[in-house]
Every structure is written in C-alpha cells, then in structure tokens.
Amino acid sequence: MGYEMVIENGRVVTPDGEKNWDIGIKNGKIAALAAPGMLSGFERKIDASGKYVFPGGIDVHVHMDDLGAEALEDWRHGSFAAAAGGITTVADMPIDCVPSTVNAEAVRKKLDRIRGNAYTDYLLWGGLTTDNLSEVEGMLKEGAAGLKSFFADSGAEDFVRTSDVVLLEAMYKASEERFPIMIHAENEEMNRYYTEKYGKNNDWADLSRMHPEAGELEAVSKCLLLSELTGARVHIAHLSSWKSVRLVADARRRGVRVSCETCPHYLVFSENDYKEKKALLKCAPPVRDEENREKLWEELKHGNIDMVSSDHSPNYISENDSVCQAWAGISGIQNTLLVLYSEGFCRGRLSLGRIAGVFALNAAKLLGIDKQKGSIEIGKDADLVILNPQKETIFDRSQMKTKIKSSVYQDFHFRGRIEQTFLRGVRVECKEPGGRYICR
Ligand SMILES: [Zn+2]
The missing domain is CATH 3.20.20.140 (Metal-dependent hydrolases)
Structure with a gap:
C-alpha cells in the first residue's frame, strides 16, 4: 500500500496518552498507524524524532x-x-x-x-x-x-x-x-x-x-x-x-x-x-x-x-x-x-x-464532526501538528500572523515551538488557502 507521506519517529499524542507511532497518510486521511519503521511505500517522509505530533x-x-x-x-x-x-x-x-x-x-x-x-x-x-x-x-x-x-x-x-x-x-x-x-x-x-x-x-x-x-x-x-x-x-x-x-x-x-x-x-x-x-x-x-x-x-x-x-x-x-x-x-x-x-x-x-x-x-x-476530525485515528483527516519540545517561542511581532500585530501575548516566552501544521495531509504554509466548509 502506498502512502503520500509518512511522519515517522514522532511521539503521537492521543487522549489516552502518547504512542510511538509512524503515521501513514493517503488521500489526505490517516491511513495507517504503526510501530516505527514498519511503513513502506511512501512518496515523502517527515522525520519527527524527538518531537510531538498533536491532532x-x-x-x-x-x-x-x-x-x-x-x-x-x-x-x-x-x-x-x-x-x-x-x-x-x-x-x-x-x-x-x-x-x-x-x-x-x-x-x-x-x-x-x-x-x-x-x-x-x-x-x-x-x-x-x-x-x-x-x-x-x-x-x-x-x-x-x-x-x-x-x-x-x-x-x-x-x-x-x-x-x-x-x-x-x-x-x-x-x-x-x-x-x-x-x-x-x-x-x-x-x-x-x-x-x-x-x-x-x-x-x-x-x-x-x-x-x-x-x-x-x-x-x-x-x-x-x-x-x-x-x-x-x-x-x-x-x-x-x-x-x-x-x-x-x-x-x-x-x-x-x-x-x-x-x-x-x-x-x-x-x-x-x-x-x-x-x-x-x-x-x-x-x-x-x-x-x-x-x-x-x-x-x-x-x-x-x-x-x-x-x-x-x-x-x-x-x-x-x-x-x-x-x-x-x-x-x-x-x-x-x-x-x-x-x-x-x-x-x-x-x-x-x-x-x-x-x-x-x-x-x-x-x-458533530468527530467522525472526520479531532484525533489521530485511522480514517480521520490527516490534520496534524508537529511541536518541537527542545525549542522555545518568543512571541514577538515578527511571529504574529494576524492582520493586526498586537497581542496580549507579545514577547511572551513559551516552551516548545510549533514547526509544521498539516491540513488533510498538506502542509499549510506550502499552499494557497485550501480550507473547506465542513458539514456537521
Ligand atoms: Zn467571542
């Protein structure tokens, strides 16, 4: 079975706790969750070693x-x-x-x-x-x-x-x-x-x-x-x-x-x-x-x-x-x-x-969209976030993506850094707006 992408070696966060899973993504959905190194036949892979993968x-x-x-x-x-x-x-x-x-x-x-x-x-x-x-x-x-x-x-x-x-x-x-x-x-x-x-x-x-x-x-x-x-x-x-x-x-x-x-x-x-x-x-x-x-x-x-x-x-x-x-x-x-x-x-x-x-x-x-979204489970949309716990985020104005660059969090120091966000398997930063209206 081929995957468009595999996110490997990450600590996958679920409501039941963290798992060492590789995530196989096909047609924008989570198609496989497997022990590290078990998935083959993919076009691209992302190494999430030492990082968390959140829904x-x-x-x-x-x-x-x-x-x-x-x-x-x-x-x-x-x-x-x-x-x-x-x-x-x-x-x-x-x-x-x-x-x-x-x-x-x-x-x-x-x-x-x-x-x-x-x-x-x-x-x-x-x-x-x-x-x-x-x-x-x-x-x-x-x-x-x-x-x-x-x-x-x-x-x-x-x-x-x-x-x-x-x-x-x-x-x-x-x-x-x-x-x-x-x-x-x-x-x-x-x-x-x-x-x-x-x-x-x-x-x-x-x-x-x-x-x-x-x-x-x-x-x-x-x-x-x-x-x-x-x-x-x-x-x-x-x-x-x-x-x-x-x-x-x-x-x-x-x-x-x-x-x-x-x-x-x-x-x-x-x-x-x-x-x-x-x-x-x-x-x-x-x-x-x-x-x-x-x-x-x-x-x-x-x-x-x-x-x-x-x-x-x-x-x-x-x-x-x-x-x-x-x-x-x-x-x-x-x-x-x-x-x-x-x-x-x-x-x-x-x-x-x-x-x-x-x-x-x-x-x-x-x-009413939990059949499609909300957790890292097979069959759900591959909506995923990679957070690096080794880094930190200083939320200065250069970080703010909102239209107005002012926030109560300005210059706040956070532990951790959000590195990549995927919407239905596609990294958000790499494409034109691809958001869809979701029916309940
Ligand atoms: Zn409100």
Whole structure:
C-alpha cells in the first residue's frame, strides 16, 4: 500500500496518552498507524524524532471579522495565524462582521466571503437575537452548525441579546432538531449597574467588578435550567470563573446535555495584569483573581472544562481609551496550543493526553464532526501538528500572523515551538488557502 507521506519517529499524542507511532497518510486521511519503521511505500517522509505530533486543533469560538471589519482581521490572516498555532478547523462567531450572521442570507454572504480565503477548515455559528426565531430554519439550512446567543449585550446593533422567551423556544427547537446552542453567559443588568458604579474611576483593576462573577453564575444557572427542561444541547462559552465550571459539572452529572470552554487568557492572566496590559487584556467576561486562575487549571485537568477556545477577537488598541471605552476582545488564535503545552504540560498542570482532548476531540464532538476530525485515528483527516519540545517561542511581532500585530501575548516566552501544521495531509504554509466548509 502506498502512502503520500509518512511522519515517522514522532511521539503521537492521543487522549489516552502518547504512542510511538509512524503515521501513514493517503488521500489526505490517516491511513495507517504503526510501530516505527514498519511503513513502506511512501512518496515523502517527515522525520519527527524527538518531537510531538498533536491532532490539529479545533477552535469552536473565533471572530474572524472580515466582511465590513477587514481592518481588524480577515480570513486569510486569521486562519493562517490559526494554522501557525496548530489549529486546523475553526467555527466562526456571528458578530463582528457586517451584517451580523443572523439570517440565511447573511450565512450565504459569509460563506461566499470565506471560500478560497481560509487556510483552515471552517464552520459557522448563526446568531440567535431577540426577534429572529423565524430565521433559525433558514440559517441551519444554509449551513450554520448551531446558534450563538448572548445573555448580555453583544455590542452589535443588529444583534440584540436574546430574550428569555426566544431562548426557551430556540431550546425546544434545538432539542428536536439536534443542533447545539452556544451561550455568552453574563447578566446585562448587573454589568450596567456595576459599570456605572465603578466605571467613573477609570481604573483597570475595577474591570472584574464591572462585569461581576455573580452575573456569570446567574446566566450559567439559567442556561442549565432551561437546557434541563427542554433537553437542548448547550455549550457555555469562555467561562471566567471556576465556580461556574462547577455548576456545569454538577448539571452534567445529573444528565444535562452541556459542555463548556475557557480560553487561554483566563488560564494565563489575572486581574493583577490589567495594570500592565490594559486594553490588550480587556475581554468580556474579564479575567478574575489569581486563585481563580489556578483553579481553572484544576477544573481543566479534572475534565470539568471540555475545551479551550481562543475567542480570537482582535481590536485596535489606543493608549487613550478609557477602561469603559476600550473595545473588549483578545487576539490569541496563534497561542492556544503553546499555552496548553508550555503553561499546562511543562508546569505539571495538564497531561499531554488531556491536551489532545481539550484542544481537539471535545470540540469535534460539540460540532458533530468527530467522525472526520479531532484525533489521530485511522480514517480521520490527516490534520496534524508537529511541536518541537527542545525549542522555545518568543512571541514577538515578527511571529504574529494576524492582520493586526498586537497581542496580549507579545514577547511572551513559551516552551516548545510549533514547526509544521498539516491540513488533510498538506502542509499549510506550502499552499494557497485550501480550507473547506465542513458539514456537521
Ligand atoms: Zn467571542
């Protein structure tokens, strides 16, 4: 049997741990996993001696902007940055583009824009606003993988936060038609009250108080309750608080169909960093205290957090912006695997097997694409990343592949270096954008 390519002598990372396997690739798929030296009949080989081979990452939460927001990010830059960071499939959010992706026509428009411009494979989320229930059918038909709902203001005028009634109705629909709903869990009333109260101090250290942890806990509880009542599959985005992770874990134990994510910035930074990082670290919900940050690693280790998504959302950073004026959003799509490896594995907080789960497989399951992607198994797409543990990465501006060269990770020292990323067996850097739309 002939292979297009064999990756040999690598330490292959699976959710069950590392294996000494050679990987045979044929027609863009993983065709063989064998003991070192056992595969023959190949056109090309790559020697991965002393290196790790991870599954290509799946990021369920990115804002690629583009369409009307090209100045901030576009698919060519954003997806190339993703691939440079070891991510091979992304699911794009329905905001930060014009129009927001809240009806069938907007889904079509976005897919048209992406075609030919993505270096990774991709899926889209449709937006659930407060008055577009009649559009849900159409968005799903056009290709939306599920719905995204905001409990707090989204910041986009054409994406008003979902009312409780619309949410309940959408959950019944989701339960019947078996699509997931992703929730941005904050409480708008609390955000407004505390932003008014503390905003006038213009002190970055107050950001966590302006978007209180209580609001996240309340929103998560509501989401879990409605999911339990309706049977809808829900996914809770960017959890900032370990206490909300516990709510999710308890609900899951009693059978609620829920998963959750956190983001690298909640694992790396705390509110102590606002003083130095300012707007580069502004996100919603905000990062919390040091104790909370460390506890999130624990929850990740114990399997209570299912996945780590970048919530990549670049923005202009102006020195003059006040705490309240500054746009919330962190550019981080290139850093997820490096954070998990360097800050997680190298510091003894996370096993490599667990990284394979939270970086790829669990996200594939949420998106319903785990037969095709998410792990290094025979028959799946050859989406693979080679990481060299002997080297390090200093993430300076020359490394940034995003359109805007600013990031909260600027000059961050990571252990390990991502050397090569393959999408369906082809090295991403060596070709024109070859990303495909993936059906769930
Ligand atoms: Zn987001």
